[in-house]
Amino acid sequence: MRCTALWIQSFFAVVLASASAASLAADKPVTAQEIAVGTKQYGPAQQSQGGLSNLDLELQAYVERVGRKLARASAFPDLPYAFVVINNSELNAWALPGGKIAVNRGLLAELDNEAQLAAVLAHEISHVTKRHSARMQKKAGGASLLGALVGLGVGAKVPEYRELAMRGASAVAFAGQANYSRDHEIQADNEGIKLMVAAGYDPRAAVDVQRVFLSKVQNRKSNALEALFASHPPSQERVNNNASRAGKYPEGGMIGKLEYTRAIARLEKDRPAYAFLSEAMTAYGKKKYDDTLALCDKAIALQPKETLFWELKGIALLQQKQFSKSISALNQAVILNNAFFRPLLYRGIAYKEQGAWDKAQSSLSASNALLPTQLATYHLGEIAQRQGDRETAIKHFTAVANAGGELGEAAKRQLRDL
Numbered sequence: 571m572r573c574t575a576l577w578i579q580s581f582f583a584v585v586l587a588s589a590s591a592a593s594l595a596a597d598k599p600v601t602a603q604e605i606a607v608g609t610k611q612y613g614p615a616q617q618s619q620g621g622l623s624n625l626d627l628e629l630q631a632y633v634e635r636v637g638r639k640l641a642r643a644s645a646f647p648d649l650p651y652a653f654v655v656i657n658n659s660e661l662n663a664w665a666l667p668g669g670k671i672a673v674n675r676g677l678l679a680e681l682d683n684e685a686q687l688a689a690v691l692a693h694e695i696s697h698v699t700k701r702h703s704a705r706m707q708k709k710a711g712g713a714s715l716l717g718a719l720v721g722l723g724v725g726a727k728v729p730e731y732r733e734l735a736m737r738g739a740s741a742v743a744f745a746g747q748a749n750y751s752r753d754h755e756i757q758a759d760n761e762g763i764k765l766m767v768a769a770g771y772d773p774r775a776a777v778d779v780q781r782v783f784l785s786k787v788q789n790r791k792s793n794a795l796e797a798l799f800a801s802h803p804p805s806q807e808r809v810n811n812n813a814s815r816a817g818k819y820p821e822g823g824m825i826g827k828l829e830y831t832r833a834i835a836r837l838e839k840d841r842p843a844y845a846f847l848s849e850a851m852t853a854y855g856k857k858k859y860d861d862t863l864a865l866c867d868k869a870i871a872l873q874p875k876e877t878l879f880w881e882l883k884g885i886a887l888l889q890q891k892q893f894s895k896s897i898s899a900l901n902q903a904v905i906l907n908n909a910f911f912r913p914l915l916y917r918g919i920a921y922k923e924q925g926a927w928d929k930a931q932s933s934l935s936a937s938n939a940l941l942p943t944q945l946a947t948y949h950l951g952e953i954a955q956r957q958g959d960r961e962t963a964i965k966h967f968t969a970v971a972n973a974g975g976e977l978g979e980a981a982k983r984q985l986r987d988l
């Protein structure tokens with residue numbers, strides 16, 4: 571933690587030196603330190619949630635365009651805003667302090683028009699400009715993704731790869747999953763509606779979005795809602811509040827049905843493939859690995875370029891101890907997205923099972939460079955141990971032990987034996 575604090579200070583100094591004087595004036599609510607924290611956490615936070623959705627770069631660009639349009643109209647247009655689509659089927663969106671915002675692929679698939687997307691992004695921008703995300707982080711104990719090793723099982727309420735994530739699932743406090751208070755939610759809704767109007771959108775879309783989320787939560791049809799429910803809980807109060815606020819503005823703002831339909835055309839086409847993935851994950855959670863593999867193959871037949879389909883196939887094969895086949899599926903997952911830590915991690919484990927130490931080490935290290943996890947570090951420790959590199963093994967096991975949890979206990983036992 572000490573290193574972390576020092577690191578922030580030095581980064582803070584750099585930001586102080588380079589940021590415009592205006593953004594540091596006393597009346598500006600977002601501080602340079604918040605910007606530094608958000609910037610530093612953005613990458614790891616994206617990784618922990620599924621990495622960037624890279625199948626449709628035009629969709630990424632579209633979401634960024636809508637986000638920037640709103641950001642320009644916001645109270646603080648000069649913040650280093652960024653908007654990305656995360657490769658995650660859950661309905662969620664999040665913001666880090668300073669303007670780093672993300673929206674899940676699964677949420678985009680539930681929206682109907684550009685104004686609804688603007689409602690989601692304007693709400694997140696408002697959490698930033700009202701400094702809710704910064705305050706939540708302070709409450710959660712500060713920059714918890716910085717420096718520490720991340721346990722897996724992060725944000726995985728579904729039994730996502732639980733068996734392999736196994737002993738490492740220490741909970742990671744992450745600002746994007748912070749529970750905003752009821753007051754903060756209403757404040758972000760109100761500010762968001764103002765922002766939508768300022769950017770030219772019809773604010774009634776914010777009411778529609780809340781209605782959609784609320785009805786999904788009430789029907790409890792899907793466990794893809796857990797994250798949204800935890801971070802931005804929908805409620806009848808919010809629907810009513812949005813309706814009364816939005817109703818005060820004249821009609822005629824942009825809806826953008828055609829633009830949105832065009833932007834998510836690919837997502838729409840891939841909907842059945844992602845439905846197979848969801849079934850495959852359920853089967854995996856029940857340890858039905860043959861079913862998992864059959865469902866992954868169905869998904870792949872519909873969309874062979876989605877890294878997640880190949881990844882789950884590789885993990886199920888790993889469970890079945892079919893290491894060569896597992897490696898070839900995970901290789902495909904890495905080829906399709908080499909900027910996501912998870913396939914690299916599991917491929918490293920598969921190589922290790924085969925005794926291919928060098929390949930295992932390089933895959934696990936590449937995974938840790940994207941998101942340092944307890945699981946990868948533990949396996950790196952075991953590899954070092956088997957190679958007779960006691961010093962490196964101690965270094966890795968100590969880091970795992972310090973991160974706590976069951977895997978931390980396992981690392982402590984390893985350290986005692988060394």
Ligand SMILES: [Zn+2]
Pocket residue numbers: 693697750754755758801802
């Ligand atoms: Zn919120």
